[in-house]
Amino acid sequence: MESRTxxxxxxxxxxxxxxxxxxxxxxxxxxxxxxxxxxxxxxDGSKIAVANRLAAIAEQxxxxxxxxxx
Numbered sequence: 001m002e003s004r005t006x007x008x009x010x011x012x013x014x015x016x017x018x019x020x021x022x023x024x025x026x027x028x029x030x031x032x033x034x035x036x037x038x039x040x041x042x043x044d045g046s047k048i049a050v051a052n053r054l055a056a057i058a059e060q061x062x063x064x065x066x067x068x069x070x
Contacts, residue, residue, distance in 0.1 A: 009053045012036045016054070020061045029063060 019032040033054065040050045048070050055067035 009040075009057070012040055012054060013057050013060075016057050017061060020063055025063050033058065033063075 015036055016029075016033060019029050023029040023032070037050065037054055040054070041047050044050050052069040055064075055069050058064050059067040
């Protein structure tokens with residue numbers, strides 16, 4: 001399952017990176033973020049792990065200064 005989760009977060013990173021380049025920190029980026037979060041949670045099932053991985057991606061992109069993770 002780890003490889004699937006890793007693959008999903010790689011795809012999410014690409015998708016969110018493209019959204020961030022297009023929209024910056026605007027509401028449109030965060031709408032995309034929420035869509036990715038829901039989709040990944042449905043595919044992976046681990047809400048906390050998915051939320052933590054997406055939070056780390058948002059932090060790496062610069063969308064947030066410091067992401068809170070569980």
